[in-house]
Amino acid sequence: xxxxxxxxxxxxxxxxxxxxxxxxxxxxxxxxxxxxxxxxxxxxxxxxxxxxxxxxxxxxxxxxxxxxxxxxxxxxxxxxxxxxxxxxxxxxxxxxxxxxxxxxxxxxxxxxxxxxxxxxxxxxxxxxxxxxxxxxxxxxxxxxxxxxxxxxxxxxxxxxxxxxxxxxxxxxxxxxxxxxxxxxxxxxxxxxxxxxxxxxxxxxxxxxxxxxxxxxxxxxxxxxxxxxxxxxxxxxxxxxxxxxxxxxxxxxxxxxxxxxxxxxxxxxxxxxxxxxxxxxxx
Amino acid sequence: xxxxxxxxxxxxxxxxxxxxxxxxxxxxxxxxxxxxxxxxxxxxxxxxxxxxxxxxxxxxxxxxxxxxxxxxxxxxxxxxxxxxxxxxxxxxxxxxxxxxxxxxxxxxxxxxxxxxxxxxxxxxxxxxxxxxxxxxxxxxxxxxxxxxxxxxxxxxxxxxxxxxxxxxxxxxxxxxxxxxxxxxxxxxxxxxxxxxxxxxxxxxxxxxxxxxxxxxxxxxxxxxxxxxxx
Numbered sequence: 001x002x003x004x005x006x007x008x009x010x011x012x013x014x015x016x017x018x019x020x021x022x023x024x025x026x027x028x029x030x031x032x033x034x035x036x037x038x039x040x041x042x043x044x045x046x047x048x049x050x051x052x053x054x055x056x057x058x059x060x061x062x063x064x065x066x067x068x069x070x071x072x073x074x075x076x077x078x079x080x081x082x083x084x085x086x087x088x089x090x091x092x093x094x095x096x097x098x099x100x101x102x103x104x105x106x107x108x109x110x111x112x113x114x115x116x117x118x119x120x121x122x123x124x125x126x127x128x129x130x131x132x133x134x135x136x137x138x139x140x141x142x143x144x145x146x147x148x149x150x151x152x153x154x155x156x157x158x159x160x161x162x163x164x165x166x167x168x169x170x171x172x173x174x175x176x177x178x179x180x181x182x183x184x185x186x187x188x189x190x191x192x193x194x195x196x197x198x199x200x201x202x203x204x205x206x207x208x209x210x211x212x213x214x215x216x217x218x219x220x221x222x223x224x225x226x227x228x229x230x231x232x233x234x235x236x237x238x239x240x241x242x243x244x245x246x247x248x249x250x251x252x253x254x255x256x257x258x259x260x261x262x263x264x265x266x267x268x269x270x271x272x273x274x275x276x277x278x279x280x281x282x
Numbered sequence: 283x284x285x286x287x288x289x290x291x292x293x294x295x296x297x298x299x300x301x302x303x304x305x306x307x308x309x310x311x312x313x314x315x316x317x318x319x320x321x322x323x324x325x326x327x328x329x330x331x332x333x334x335x336x337x338x339x340x341x342x343x344x345x346x347x348x349x350x351x352x353x354x355x356x357x358x359x360x361x362x363x364x365x366x367x368x369x370x371x372x373x374x375x376x377x378x379x380x381x382x383x384x385x386x387x388x389x390x391x392x393x394x395x396x397x398x399x400x401x402x403x404x405x406x407x408x409x410x411x412x413x414x415x416x417x418x419x420x421x422x423x424x425x426x427x428x429x430x431x432x433x434x435x436x437x438x439x440x441x442x443x444x445x446x447x448x449x450x451x452x453x454x455x456x457x458x459x460x461x462x463x464x465x466x467x468x469x470x471x472x473x474x475x476x477x478x479x480x481x482x483x484x485x486x487x488x489x490x491x492x493x494x495x496x497x498x499x500x501x502x503x504x505x506x507x508x509x510x511x512x
Contacts, residue, residue: 044480062463064380079370079379178479180478180479180481181478202480206481233370234374235374235377
């Protein structure tokens with residue numbers, strides 16, 4: 001019995017080795033690493049754009065979806081070749097430091113403040129996001145923060161700062177998780193939270209929270225693409241990074257972005273803005 | 283409850299319809315974890331046997347370290363393997379971060395102490411008189427070790443099960459060193475996290491059912507081998 005067992009195990013092991021895809025290690029010059037935010041992946045946009053890019057250029061893309069803070073930090077270490085992020089103030093800082101280059105606006109969607117239907121802070125229909133946050137803090141109404149240095153979190157902190165408030169426990173809850181999980185926690189605790197519209201739409205079936213504040217200028221969620229400075233580390237694929245950045249701005253890609261999400265949510269999730277600058281959104 | 287029922291229905295639908303993406307994910311999980319466990323066996327069995335059959339100063343310290351390693355948090359392994367494999371890291375020239383090979387390395391590191399620890403216990407459970415007898419019959423040390431390992435083969439199958447079960451259900455390291463890249467490093471567990479993040483709970487439930495079914499089938503096969511041999 002034993003030899004058969006041993007041979008079977010050995011056979012299984014050899015089979016496993018033989019079944020390894022030969023393409024597992026493509027030559028690096030044709031491979032690029034894209035560091036980006038979770039929202040681009042969770043919305044499904046990259047599942048459409050990346051294969052399109054790979055097909056038209058022959059590059060293969062490794063997409064690493066993390067919070068914007070980490071996406072930029074990885075790029076600054078030269079662990080990525082191109083970054084798609086949504087934290088303009090933070091991005092400009094990296095560009096000024098020379099870590100990132102050629103920052104170009106790609107698209108925007110918007111953030112909304114959502115909360116329980118009972119609306120304990122009375123902010124429904126409030127035009128100003130900052131005024132709404134002030135009311136939430138005054139009432140001590142529960143608010144769930146991402147607390148993960150993501151683009152959403154960075155914007156939220158900037159809004160609190162503008163409101164002149166240092167949010168703190170017990171009414172201020174830090175989830176430390178992605179947008180989807182944070183929505184779940186906010187729903188469970190009947191709390192307010194700041195979310196991008198795409199994720200809120202994706203969770204509309206499961207989460208009972210209602211839109212409270214929308215359309216305020218500071219709530220615009222602007223995505224930019226940046227190329228990584230090859231000086232950041234060894235093996236940065238500058239040509240590949242540039243190819244992906246150029247692709248995001250190409251008219252054909254922008255056309256795809258413009259209609260993305262219509263079939264699933266009845267409305268587009270992103271607005272393409274190639275060629276625009278920060279000045280246009282002041 | 284409708285979420286659960288929907289999940290079960292979705293799982294059946296994905297299985298029956300032969301959804302290409304799900305099968306590719308299933309295949310990758312199986313390949314990566316089987317290879318990782320295989321490497322852990324190659325490292326762990328000799329190490330465990332050596333630790334069981336030799337006496338040297340500091341042995342107790344090493345055995346304690348192995349036993350601690352059996353509970354090595356995958357996130358810790360993921361973090362250190364990521365840093366080693368970074369482009370700027372010591373093994374950056376390999377350029378294998380965010381590939382299945384990186385997940386294999388991390389999973390082998392996670393499973394190796396488990397295999398070593400269980401092998402150690404299995405070999406030690408073989409009565410010392412058996413070893414003395416073999417040596418008395420004129421067996422060389424290598425022959426003796428081989429015979430003892432054969433004697434301990436059944437409890438050692440538990441090492442395969444524990445190692446494989448540990449790594450295929452592991453998430454922290456796979457996410458960090460693999461990056462959850464669609465069609466390349468997306469395993470069952472990382473796909474589950476992603477689908478939960480997207481709000482697709484029924485798909486996440488379907489994937490978890492598939493994962494548990496896969497682990498069950500593998501353990502069933504190994505158990506059959508173990509029970510038949512005994």
